[in-house]
Amino acid sequence: MSKANNKEEASPGNFANLKRLAYFAAVVETGSFTAAANRLGITKAVVSQQVARLEREFRTTLLTRTTRKVTPTDAGRSFYQRCALILKEAGDAFDELGEVAEEPSGTLRLTAPLDYGISAVVPVITEFTRRYPQCKVDAVLSDQSLDLMSGQVELAIRVGWVTQLNVQARQIGGFRQLLVAAPGMQKQLARLKEPQEIGTLPFIANTALRDPIHWSFSRSEVERQSVAVHPVISLDATLAVREAVRYGAGLSVLPDFAVAEDLESGRLIHVLPKWALPSGGIHAVFPAARFRSAKVRAFVELMQERVLLATGVRA
Numbered sequence: 379m380s381k382a383n384n385k386e387e388a389s390p391g392n393f394a395n396l397k398r399l400a401y402f403a404a405v406v407e408t409g410s411f412t413a414a415a416n417r418l419g420i421t422k423a424v425v426s427q428q429v430a431r432l433e434r435e436f437r438t439t440l441l442t443r444t445t446r447k448v449t450p451t452d453a454g455r456s457f458y459q460r461c462a463l464i465l466k467e468a469g470d471a472f473d474e475l476g477e478v479a480e481e482p483s484g485t486l487r488l489t490a491p492l493d494y495g496i497s498a499v500v501p502v503i504t505e506f507t508r509r510y511p512q513c514k515v516d517a518v519l520s521d522q523s524l525d526l527m528s529g530q531v532e533l534a535i536r537v538g539w540v541t542q543l544n545v546q547a548r549q550i551g552g553f554r555q556l557l558v559a560a561p562g563m564q565k566q567l568a569r570l571k572e573p574q575e576i577g578t579l580p581f582i583a584n585t586a587l588r589d590p591i592h593w594s595f596s597r598s599e600v601e602r603q604s605v606a607v608h609p610v611i612s613l614d615a616t617l618a619v620r621e622a623v624r625y626g627a628g629l630s631v632l633p634d635f636a637v638a639e640d641l642e643s644g645r646l647i648h649v650l651p652k653w654a655l656p657s658g659g660i661h662a663v664f665p666a667a668r669f670r671s672a673k674v675r676a677f678v679e680l681m682q683e684r685v686l687l688a689t690g691v692r693a
Contacts, residue, residue: 396468399430399461401425402440406450406458407530417530478487482673483512490535493616493636494660499535502681509620509680521586521615533674534663535681537633538587547661550678551685554634555655558646560626573603573653580628583609584619593631595653601654631655662683 404414405425415422417587433440440454450458486506490499496519503515520529540547557576559567566579573595573690583590591609596602610628613619616636623630624645662678670678 385607393434395432396464398428400465401428402432403458403461403465404456405429405441406454407589408450409447411448414682428578458474472686481512482510482671482676484671484672484673485516486515486677487516487531488533488535488677489518489520489523489531490617491537492519492521492618494535494537494633496617497635498684499681502677502684505684506677506680510673510676513676532664533677536661536663538658540661540663545663547663549659549661550679550682551660551678552657553660554657555631556634556637556641557629557631557649557653557655558623558637558641559629559649560624561644561647563629564647567647567649570650570677573605576605577590580608581611582619582622582628582630583607583612584616584630585612585614586616593655595650595655597653622656633658 399474401414401418401424404417408414408417411422411426411429415425418425430443434548438457439451440457442449442451442454472584488499494630495517499519503517506514507515523534532652536547537553563579570576570579573593576593590612591607592603593607594602595605611622613622616632620631620632620640623632624640628632629649637646639672641648662681664674
């Protein structure tokens with residue numbers, strides 16, 4: 379290889395260095411070379427070599443490596459902030475170019491709550507990949523909300539109320555919250571006439587919620603009651619709360635989509651059906667951007683179709 383070519387390869391403006399920026403950013407975001415390699419679909423050795431080459435070319439240590447974790451140095455943190463902006467702009471440019479394509483393509487990275495993800499999002503994912511064979515889906519189902527600004531996901535399906543700043547949201551549906559119990563509690567529930575009496579009964583709290591202890595019931599625009607419950611069991615996942623309620627451990631408030639089949643089959647009963655709890659929304663949430671890629675738009679449209687079909691058949 380000629381000296382001219384060597385000089386060109388080392389140039390900071392060369393495309394090879396832009397690729398190294400992506401490798402470096404992935405290591406910072408995941409905290410390890412192995413996780414970065416898995417995300418990028420390449421070997422750990424390639425990521426490590428390319429990041430080390432970046433450090434050699436600019437004669438700066440960007441990462442501190444230990445046996446447990448890789449963390450950026452002060453220079454690395456500053457450099458990462460610039461890299462993130464550059465890569466976002468590059469991603470936006472490619473996504474915008476992809477808008478001209480008739481069919482969505484590429485890997486869609488999304489996140490959704492565990493319970494709603496299993497019952498509603500996974501069926502849409504399977505239909506999406508059938509309808510658009512050029513697409514793949516990488517989904518994280520968790521009751522812990524991922525930071526959309528980290529660049530790890532392009533789309534979040536959120537259930538409840540959107541509170542995160544610097545994001546864009548589109549409501550694609552809604553849900554009701556229901557006070558439910560197992561049929562085995564009917565004797566205890568027989569004397570229950572209004573929400574304020576709930577405090578005398580065992581309650582299962584869902585600690586994944588912002589406030590699992592206080593609940594506001596209404597029976598009309600003027601008739602309202604606020605209740606503070608005293609949990610006998612606290613669990614951090616909606617599906618776990620549902621299981622505890624099924625086994626008769628106590629009452630709980632659960633979203634209608636999580637208990638619809640149980641109510642229909644009689645495994646659970648709706649307690650105080652004349653009293654309503656605040657309804658929530660189902661939202662498609664995106665990082666702030668000027669446009670949406672074809673795959674994101676197609677998935678959201680398909681998701682909304684399913685939500686609309688499900689409306690009206692819930693218990």
